[in-house]
Amino acid sequence: MKAQIAPWAEAEAFLAAHPEIEAVDIVLTDANGIGRGKIIRRHEVEGLYKQGRHLPSSILGLDVTGEDVEETGLVWSVGDADLRAWPVPGTLVALPWTSPARAQVLVSLYHLDGTPHGADPRHALAAQLAAMAADGRYPAGAFELEFYLLDAQPGPDGKPRPASMALDGRRHGQVQVYGLDDLDGMQPFFGPVYEAARVQGLPLETLISEYAPGQYELTLHYRTDLLRAADDMVMLKRLVRALARRHGMVACFMAKPLAGQAGSGMHLHVSLNDGQGRNLFAEAEGEAVPNTLLRHAIGGLAATMGDGMLAFAPHANSWRRFVAKLYAPVQPTWGVNDRSVALRVPAGPVPARRLEHRPAGVDANPYLVGATVLAGIRHGIAQGIDPGPAAEYQGFTQETPFARTMPADWRAAITQAETSDFLKGALGPDLHRAFLAIKRTEMLRLAEMIPDTDYQLYLHQV
Template sequence: MTNIPASSSAIADLAEAQAFFKAHPEIDAIDLIFTNMCGVPRGKRLRAHEVLAVYENGRFLPGSVLVVDITGRDTEETGLVWEDGDADRIVRPAAGTLVPAPWLGSNAAQFLTSFYELDGTPNDLDPRHILANVIDRLGADGLTPVAAVELEFYLLDTSGPRPDAARGPVTGHRSRDIQVYGLREMEDFKPFFDDLYAACDTQGLPLESGISEYAAGQFEFTLRHMADALRAADDAVMYKRLVKGIAVKHGMEATFMAKPFADRAGSGMHLHVSMADENGANAFASASPEGTPLLRHAIGGMKAALADSMAIFAPNANSYRRFRANSYAPVASTWGVNNRTVSLRVPAGAPATRHVEHRVAGADANPYLALAAVLGAMHHGMSNQIDPGPPVVGNGYEAADADTRLPNHWATAIDVLQNSTLMREILGDRFVTHYCTVKGVEMANFMGEVTALDYDWYLRNA
């Protein structure tokens, strides 16, 4: 049985903030945070008395920040800057997210917010609202998504001309080997991990097991699954910020960039999802390793939507460097049981734990949008009883063909999303239009840069 909590989509009330400051009178540097479509936390630094006012009345912020690109540049092409008069909307705090931020000092805290129109309507470009809308659709069918987010990241030394794997704080050793599941690597970074767990406990983030991943300096930790997918995405956003902050305290840089090194493993965001029924029981639970027919239909929906949602799972130019055969990053719309070479894996486990692991998204994806795309696709598959076909047995990379291969170029993925009726139904027509505009302009700016590789390849040879 799964205990289903109240939705975290609720707006926090003034009493929550008053109780927090009563318990933490020393705190007077508080970050108001919102996360726009590019997944970068942005916001304002407030004093305690200003926070109380936000919890009582909200805070005005320009709506244009909803469509700034990954670099923080206004995307004027959306029409939401000058044509809109750069008009204010209002942000309101998300319940349960006002917590200390210990890596910033003993007087620091933070809270998450969502954007609303001035009449109180949820803003349809805010990723939190988009995910909440998808969850509500599942709820109307008597289903509650139970979700967990796994994130891979690198700890880097950025003091040289190029980033490199960080030296372990205990021995000063810089690994050059893969050492997947290596315990010496975990021991060497223990001071960092101790602070990471302590900060997560302070913020109420359900951090569990961690491993040394498939490259020097790469690690993965699990956030515990919960029957509140919006809170799971909130936790992922807070966790990424926390990891980066703790790393800086230890003289390192943490990155969730999808592919920091051409010759090393990329970093993924693996999304684990099941569905609880109206009684809180796992609707996918089955003695069969493939799960229930409902799970098969959910997988059918995810397979059908994978290509259309690739620009959500791989939002940046660098994202597409991660997808290579035999790399543990999937390249085709495939599914299987206890098989890490496919996009959609039903893990081994007891019948009551039956769920699906969505393995496509990079660690650079926006957690709200990635979960919204996955859950919306599952809802599509379950509502229409889509058959996923037989599971892949053996090497999923060899099973890839022209019909199942996913878009592997940024421009193609943006174009496919732009023209997807299904994703417009899941994420919202206006959101898809503006997201593709932002990413299209971002791509044009990226491609307009002349890099060192241009000179290496073409200066003398062209």
């Protein structure tokens, strides 16, 4: 796999155009999708681009709390040795909300000899893209970002609550899906979001009021490079979180933050192009939808969904999202123009034919989601897997040939992922080992906690 390292000339031109920049955040995305790194001063940027920057191997072996997980094999068993971070092309951008002015750049980790480190999630997606390219196929796509805007302080009951309107402070508890008044009420926040996205070169498009009070969706324009599409999602989440904080709100990327309300997904729209940029999922005149290649891609994703669910739903809270009739898929079903399914072929013009992969929560790592989805597509095409009949608008309840392969909960997903040759191939052995060790540690950490519901149910009753 060829390394993708940004040239110094890219940073040199950026710094010349931005004399106000005093420091730069270098951002590495770990297995949980959390940005980690350092803030370096302006004069250190040249060294980053010319010699790389040392970061400890343990940075890829941290759990969601930021603590070391020795079982990853990335901490003391290798002496917490330094690796070298190199900047990702095209990701050095200004942070227009900062004062004094800062910028940020995404980085990936490499061994000191220059080979990509196997536990870096971005390299996992790059490896799947390289395997696709070897077959003459080039994935294109975009992610959707669903999230909640919450008050910075909890409500009277001590729990999170939707943020009041930024325009006038009005508050309501209604769903108001697709409500334009709610979007207008949040324009003092979303206006700066769009301006910051413009500054950063993020192709931010549609804004939607989603299926719960305080829930919103932002869409990104399709990229012909799926790796860059995943970078877009990493950068957009960081942008939204930072601006929400400066507006007295919390941008919440939990999959299910509020009981009784819809969870937040991170749907991936993906298609395959040939070497001339033609969409291989587009059916020929008179051909059925989906065409044979797309049908096999769907079959591969359905057949491997159970093994990949830990990448799509990586946390205990992720599994609270899978509630029937709240637009989160609960079966490995597929359909055309049908939002009740996990794998949807949207309506639209033939040249734009694509697949919408809907299982992933917004708490998932987009690099892991992308790598696992592409591995599933490759598997389906290579094996010629037929997905069976479409769900016909019954995706919430319909049994499928692959339903028995789906884990029932987080613990089962961890167990299934641990023994999955498919997921090991999708992520690579180093990342697979690290990711599973981290999830095991987090599961044990959670098991040691006594939630308030235990006291409510059992303290005086048993």
